[in-house]
Structures are given as structure tokens and as C-alpha cells.
Amino acid sequence: MPALPSSLITSLSCAPALTVPETAGGLPAALAGLPDPRARRGVRHRLVVVVTAAVCAVVAGYRSYAAIAEWVADVPAATALALGMTPDRRPSEAMIRRLLQAMDPQLLTAAIGVWLAERGTANTSTADRAIAVDGKTLRGSRTPGTAARHVMTACDQSTGVVLASIDVDGKTNEITRFAPLLDQISDVRGTVITADALHCQRDHVAYLTERGAHWILTVKGNQPSLHRQLAGLPWRAVPDATRDTDRGHGRREIRSLKILTISTGIDFPHAAQAIQIRRRRRRLDQPKRFTTETVYAITDLHVHQAKPAQLAAWIRSHWSIENKIHWVRDVTYDEDRSQIRTGTGPEVMAALRNAAIGAIRLTGATNIAAANRHHARDSTRPLALLGIT
Known part of the structure; x- marks a missing residue:
């Protein structure tokens, strides 16, 4: 049973369903060639899905593994489907953390x-x-x-x-x-x-x-x-x-x-x-x-x-x-006080922040904090920014 939407994310229960980006362009297509550091056995969530969701959360202003996992848990089912997740089986904080700590930044x-x-x-x-x-x-x-x-x-x-x-x-x-x-x-x-x-x-x-x-x-x-x-x-x-x-x-x-x-x-x-x-x-x-x-x-x-x-x-x-x-x-992202230290986590999180900042700046926005708040108010906005919808 997925978590209820938070107050920061607009519920999409009445909105039309979004398509799963199997062949979509945008960021998921760009990430498709990245090697997955995990053993193939037992992988439930594809690397592209997890990393794209993490970038979406960072675009919305989320700063830590726990915060990213909360964003993933709170988004409506339609948004989860658009990201390539099964709404009732979403990546956990532990799974997100282990993957991001092992990736090649x-x-x-x-x-x-x-x-x-x-x-x-x-x-x-x-x-x-x-x-x-x-x-x-x-x-x-x-x-x-x-x-x-x-x-x-x-x-x-x-x-x-x-x-x-x-x-x-x-x-x-x-x-x-x-x-x-x-x-x-x-x-x-x-x-x-x-x-x-x-x-x-x-x-x-x-x-x-x-x-x-x-x-x-x-x-x-x-x-x-x-x-x-x-x-x-x-x-x-x-x-x-x-x-x-x-x-x-x-x-x-x-x-x-x-x-x-x-x-x-x-x-x-x-x-x-x-x-x-x-x-x-x-x-x-x-x-x-x-x-x-x-x-x-x-x-x-x-x-x-x-x-x-x-x-x-x-x-x-x-x-x-x-x-x-x-x-x-x-x-804006309070990087100097981040508690992320294990594995390649610090460099990977820096790459996710760079991705969010770059994508936002390409829209013409100059105030990144205001843009974070804008994208936090509607879970479809980060998807559109990253070319998913």
C-alpha cells in the first residue's frame, strides 16, 4: 500500500494516467547505458528508474537519501508509473542508498x-x-x-x-x-x-x-x-x-x-x-x-x-x-553539512545536484531555491523538466 501524498505534492487521483517511459527520451534514455554495480540476481528496480527518481527529488529540493526515499514514497501512483515503478512496490531508502553509494560518479x-x-x-x-x-x-x-x-x-x-x-x-x-x-x-x-x-x-x-x-x-x-x-x-x-x-x-x-x-x-x-x-x-x-x-x-x-x-x-x-x-x-542544497560519506555517495550526490541545477538553469530560471519550491508543489513538474512527460 503506497504512502499517502505529502502536503508538498499535488494528488493526481483525478488526472489521466502517465505513460511508462520504456522508449521515452529525456534523462532516462541518457542513463540507459550506465553499468549497474549490483548483482543481477534479485534486482527489483532498474538503475535508470532509481536514478531518475533521485534526480526528480533533488529538483524538488530534497537533499538526503532519506528525503529522496520519502519523495518516492509520497508521489501519486500515476507519477510512480511514469517513472517506471510499480506503485505498490517502490524503492526503499536502504535500496536507494546502497545503489547511489556504489555507482560510478x-x-x-x-x-x-x-x-x-x-x-x-x-x-x-x-x-x-x-x-x-x-x-x-x-x-x-x-x-x-x-x-x-x-x-x-x-x-x-x-x-x-x-x-x-x-x-x-x-x-x-x-x-x-x-x-x-x-x-x-x-x-x-x-x-x-x-x-x-x-x-x-x-x-x-x-x-x-x-x-x-x-x-x-x-x-x-x-x-x-x-x-x-x-x-x-x-x-x-x-x-x-x-x-x-x-x-x-x-x-x-x-x-x-x-x-x-x-x-x-x-x-x-x-x-x-x-x-x-x-x-x-x-x-x-x-x-x-x-x-x-x-x-x-x-x-x-x-x-x-x-x-x-x-x-x-x-x-x-x-x-x-x-x-x-x-x-x-x-x-541551497546545504552540501557542506551533508552527512553522506560512504562509498562514492558524496560524489554521486554532487552529480545529482549538478544535474538538477543544470536542468533548472536551462529553463531560464536563475533562483534555484524558488525553482525547487516550484517543482516540489507538483510531482509532475520534475518529470516534465527531465523530459519524461
């Missing part, structure tokens, strides 16, 4: 990333595509005897969709995982890869050049010789290529960008242009106190390949990934 992220990328490019041009590479520590996964897990992701700048993800364990670091991460993306030809100063590495540039990708890399103290060379360029004689002002959060920020074409004197392979970004900030209640930050970057893009405004947009969008993905997971 890298394959899961790749499958979801391909699906979201196809949706994201359906109505937009793929020209001038940029992918940001960034890492995040899953602080909630820390235990008394182990360090917190660290995950590095590749994210489409324009849509905020995570395209690939890879675990960075304690025996290595982000530098060695850069190429394996981007290897998960089948084609990066003509794509601009942006990364922070840690990835300003000659090996990375050689790898990206071999794959036909362009790059914009921040330069800081980890490359002291290169940083000195860039800082020593005649920036005072160079006019601002772009300049803009922004107000918000009780402060004013003035951003300017200068560009110099590199001919000689910069010891870095394939470097075509040097970039200086200067940010001056002041609090609105302290009009005479400015703080100034100067950052340098380098790129293989030539003048005819990217205008200054486009370079400025790519650099700024790379920094905004922190707000689009990481901040939402930490604040």
Missing part, C-alpha cells in the same frame, strides 16, 4: 552532461563555446579518519551545465587530473578552456593544443618568472580595452581590461596575448576607500579570434562559476 556525470549539453545547444549556437575548469571540496564528506573528498569539474560557462567531473584523491592533485577530466568530453575543438592559476602549466597547454582547443589561463605566483614578465610589460602605455562598473551587495566595483599582443619576451608556449585585469572596489558607505586587485592572464587566442569584450566576458564568467554551481550547492 564519473560515468553518471558524463551521461547527464551529454544530455544537458544536447538540450542546451538545441536552441542556441555552439559558436564561441567556453568551458570552465574548477575544483570544489565536499566538506561534508570529511570523517575523523579521512580528509574531505575533492572533485574537479568542467562546466559550460554560458549554461552553467556540468559536462564532466573527476575525483581528486589525497594521493594526487588537480594538475594531474586536468587531462583525464577533459578526456571525458569527446570534442573540444575550437572551444575555449578557462582555468585558474593552478592550471597554468606547459603540459596542459600542450594537451589542449593537441586537442584543438583554445585557452585562457590566470597567472599568479606559482609561475613566478612568467608573472614577473607579464607584470613588467608596459601596461601604463596601453589604453583600456574594456571598462565597466557594477553596483551590488553594498559595494561598487570598477573593472578594466588591457590587452597586449605578444611577439617576444614571454616564455610560455603558444602564448599570443597577455591580459591585465584590474578590479577596484569600495563599499558604498566608504566612498573614499578603494581596494585594488590586479590579475594577469595569458591566452593563445589572437586578436582576430576574440574581441576584447569577449575575452573579458570569458574571464568574468569563469569566476562566476563559483556562484552558479558551488554557491548553490553549498547554500
Whole structure:
């Protein structure tokens, strides 16, 4: 006997029955090729069904294994049928937990990333595509005897969709995982890869050049010789290529960008242009106190390949990934206080959150918390979002 619908989910007792997605497109089709880590004997619920239901629950704002199981138990029979479940035999919390703790998060992220990328490019041009590479520590996964897990992701700048993800364990670091991460993306030809100063590495540039990708890399103290060379360029004689002002959060920020074409004197392979970004900030209640930050970057893009405004947009969008993905997971989904620690559970839950955030952003929504509440009020809404109905 299925549980009664909760107050957050609309009862569909009077609604027409939804079809079981045996050949449906959407997320279930994208997940169909994932390997099931369970022994074949005794499997009652297909991996595609359980993972799709979990993503639906996360879209509705649910954060834990127990909460996902409650969403599954509470949805009306018509919704359960649409997901591919028998209404009177639904996945339990223990079954959901064991499966998600054993899945390969890298394959899961790749499958979801391909699906979201196809949706994201359906109505937009793929020209001038940029992918940001960034890492995040899953602080909630820390235990008394182990360090917190660290995950590095590749994210489409324009849509905020995570395209690939890879675990960075304690025996290595982000530098060695850069190429394996981007290897998960089948084609990066003509794509601009942006990364922070840690990835300003000659090996990375050689790898990206071999794959036909362009790059914009921040330069800081980890490359002291290169940083000195860039800082020593005649920036005072160079006019601002772009300049803009922004107000918000009780402060004013003035951003300017200068560009110099590199001919000689910069010891870095394939470097075509040097970039200086200067940010001056002041609090609105302290009009005479400015703080100034100067950052340098380098790129293989030539003048005819990217205008200054486009370079400025790519650099700024790379920094905004922190707000689009990481901040939402930490604040809206409370990831840093998550108690999920066993197996691959932390990385898999991060992949489910990325899937929910990406699918919501592709609808044009910017307030993820409001979108979670919207989808929690009607169990058919997450299905429609994921292409099931």
C-alpha cells in the first residue's frame, strides 16, 4: 500500500494516467547505458528508474537519501508509473542508498552532461563555446579518519551545465587530473578552456593544443618568472580595452581590461596575448576607500579570434562559476553539512545536484531555491523538466 501524498505534492487521483517511459527520451534514455554495480540476481528496480527518481527529488529540493526515499514514497501512483515503478512496490531508502553509494560518479556525470549539453545547444549556437575548469571540496564528506573528498569539474560557462567531473584523491592533485577530466568530453575543438592559476602549466597547454582547443589561463605566483614578465610589460602605455562598473551587495566595483599582443619576451608556449585585469572596489558607505586587485592572464587566442569584450566576458564568467554551481550547492542544497560519506555517495550526490541545477538553469530560471519550491508543489513538474512527460 503506497504512502499517502505529502502536503508538498499535488494528488493526481483525478488526472489521466502517465505513460511508462520504456522508449521515452529525456534523462532516462541518457542513463540507459550506465553499468549497474549490483548483482543481477534479485534486482527489483532498474538503475535508470532509481536514478531518475533521485534526480526528480533533488529538483524538488530534497537533499538526503532519506528525503529522496520519502519523495518516492509520497508521489501519486500515476507519477510512480511514469517513472517506471510499480506503485505498490517502490524503492526503499536502504535500496536507494546502497545503489547511489556504489555507482560510478564519473560515468553518471558524463551521461547527464551529454544530455544537458544536447538540450542546451538545441536552441542556441555552439559558436564561441567556453568551458570552465574548477575544483570544489565536499566538506561534508570529511570523517575523523579521512580528509574531505575533492572533485574537479568542467562546466559550460554560458549554461552553467556540468559536462564532466573527476575525483581528486589525497594521493594526487588537480594538475594531474586536468587531462583525464577533459578526456571525458569527446570534442573540444575550437572551444575555449578557462582555468585558474593552478592550471597554468606547459603540459596542459600542450594537451589542449593537441586537442584543438583554445585557452585562457590566470597567472599568479606559482609561475613566478612568467608573472614577473607579464607584470613588467608596459601596461601604463596601453589604453583600456574594456571598462565597466557594477553596483551590488553594498559595494561598487570598477573593472578594466588591457590587452597586449605578444611577439617576444614571454616564455610560455603558444602564448599570443597577455591580459591585465584590474578590479577596484569600495563599499558604498566608504566612498573614499578603494581596494585594488590586479590579475594577469595569458591566452593563445589572437586578436582576430576574440574581441576584447569577449575575452573579458570569458574571464568574468569563469569566476562566476563559483556562484552558479558551488554557491548553490553549498547554500541551497546545504552540501557542506551533508552527512553522506560512504562509498562514492558524496560524489554521486554532487552529480545529482549538478544535474538538477543544470536542468533548472536551462529553463531560464536563475533562483534555484524558488525553482525547487516550484517543482516540489507538483510531482509532475520534475518529470516534465527531465523530459519524461
